[in-house]
Amino acid sequence: MHQHLLESYDRLLTECNDDDESPASPPTPPANVIEMSRMREILFIGICAVSHLMTQAALGQALAPIDIIAPTFGNIPPGEKSWFIAGYSLTVGTFIMISGRLGDILGHKRVFAFGYAWLGMWSCFAGFSAYTRHQIFFDVCRAFQGIGPALLMPNALALFGRVYAPGIKKNIVFSIFGALAPAGFVIGATFGSLFAQLTWWPWAFWSYGITAFVLSVFALLIIPKALSDPPAIHPKFDWTGSFCVVAGLVLINVAFNNAPLYGWHTPHVYFTLIIGFIFVVFFVWVELRVESPLLPIRAINSTVGYVLALVGVGWGSFGIWVFYNISFLQHIRHATPLQVSAQYAPAVVAGFIAAGMTGFMLTHTPVSFVMLLSMIAFCTGISVSTFQPAQQIYWAQTFVGIIIMPFGMDMSFPAATVILSNHMPREHQGLAASLVNTVVNYSISIALGIAGTVEVYAPSNGELEQNRNALYLAIGLSGLGVILGFVFFIKTVMREGWVIMDH
Structure with missing residues (x-):
């Protein structure tokens, strides 16, 4: 996505230079697409890169204290505990392509800031599941929590792509983005364990949610306004393909994660898998024919x-x-x-x-x-x-x-x-x-x-x-x-x- 935006920007610069009648005008510098002060640029890099940290922190906050969280919902078999992690990873992976396309249509800053807000809301709901004492409610909240990082990561990469042209500076920025993954997991595991052992595990999710809300506000204030605008030419949203790929990937995943609990011989397990594959096949068929495919199969x-x-x-x-x-x-x-x-x-x-x-x-x-x-x-x-x-x-x-x-x-x-x-x-x-x-x-x-x-x-x-x-x-x-x-x-x-x- 960020590469596509860079190419759009390069074409825009070419058109502007072609229209310039003064041969003596200096060429546009290729490095910074959006002008920012040094402090604002540091904050911009931080607010975007920390989305990767938050993504992995949400994984660690439920994994390390999993044996303290699980008894809240009764006597849970080991196979069901994996849903605390699998449900979150499922939606992170399933919705990333869709959120990238939404950023192209609505503007990457808007979708990015909304991603932090969504992450904060469902993190708080996950904490409140302690009052319901229902594991399914917690698993659903974890799944919806995963949509937040799916909105954040591709749009963070797109924002970097719109600001930095290829070069050493861009390589450093993307290296920072990648390096924060292990740090995020450790931080999430540490604070999740700290609250679970010393106070009450829901506070890990509530404090995480509050942090996400604060980051959403900072994203609106720090990220330049120019990055709110969508590209001049943006594709249409592929509703049919989006529905098929989400339904297919979710059903296949549910089948694989329910198999340890019920066995592959159980009808609802293998029927869920079959229906999931049917949706995926239909998704491929749609993508080969639609005008603006979510995933261009031929490429x-x-x-x-x-x-x-x-x-x-x-x-x-x-x-x-x-x-x-x-x-x-x-x-x-x-x-x-x-x-x-x-x-x-x-x-x-x-x-x-x-x-x-x-x-x-x-x-x-x-x-x-x-x-x-x-x-x-x-x-x-x-x-x-x-x-x-x-x-x-x-x-x-x-x-x-x-x-x-x-x-x-x-x-x-x-x-x-x-x-x-x-x-x-x-x-x-x-x-x-x-x-x-x-x-x-x-x-x-x-x-x-x-x-x-x-x-x-x-x-x-x-x-x-x-x-x-x-x-x-x-x-x-x-x-x-x-x-x-x-x-x-x-x-x-x-x-x-x-x-x-x-x-």
Whole structure:
């Protein structure tokens, strides 16, 4: 999306320069599209980049204290606890493409500020679910909470794209955006655990909601007014395609996450899956014929599909790892939520180091090589964590796994975005970040459902073996990512040579 906006801006500059009759007029500087003071620019970067932090914080705030939150709703089976995370990731991944298109139509600043307000409202509702004592109400609130980040992230990237032209400054800004993901998870887990252990867990959601409301106000005040206006030429909204893709992805996800609870032999589980796939097929049929498709199917070539598959298996394995590694620390090693949050704190530093390394490697090595390294990081980190014994010093394996995983996160996202941008037509450049975001979050939700099925139905002798069975699945997914990443790297080098980005 941000690439599409940059191209629109470049065309606008060309038209303005063509109309200028004075040959001596200085050329328009390519760096800053929107003029801002230094302080306002810093605040602008902060208010947009922190949306990624808030997205991951909402994941951590329910995951770390999950065993304190769950008893509020009665005796919940382990398979139902995964919905606390899967419901949120489901809507984040499902609604990203739609929200990006809404930003193109309504204006990115408007949709971005509304995203913070929506996130704040449903975070508060999630806290109030403690009074209802109904898990379904909490799961629904979590799902609607996930729409907030879906509105925020693609429009934050679009706002950056409208302000910064390609160059070092833009690379730094996007590196900051990516580096805040591990920090957001740790911050969310810490404050969620702090309120859950010392006061009452709903205060974690209420304080988070208040923060989101404040950020919404700051977004309206800090982001320049010029960014409120939609592009001069914007596409029509694809209502039919939007309905089909949302219905299809939601139903498929519900089927996979309900399978551990009811079994695949239950009619409503496999019928939900079948209906979901029917909606997805109909979505593809619509997108091939509609005038302004939400997802131009014809623009997706084999390379794009290959990279999206890599992102899916990599981030799916990450979702399993983060859920079951925390479960291991709490149930096997009997760590409190605050202790778990403290153990994940090194991921913040590792995330910033990984972001800096990624920025360097993207301009000194082929992008496909960076993608391969991210898959290796996922597989290595998960393998180290899976085989840790029940009782062992933290620094031996737990610490090692935690500092490796951010390299998989912070390498795969920018690498995948660059590869998709390079292999899609110019008129569809904006789809790159939206597609990667969609696959990242949706794959986490789907993978948790599959891991829940493995945990429940695979032969095991106790909770430790159940936990490892789920992590074996994560090793399998990440190992597949390594194989696919290696094949992709070899094919790319043989076809293009050792090609690196300009810097």
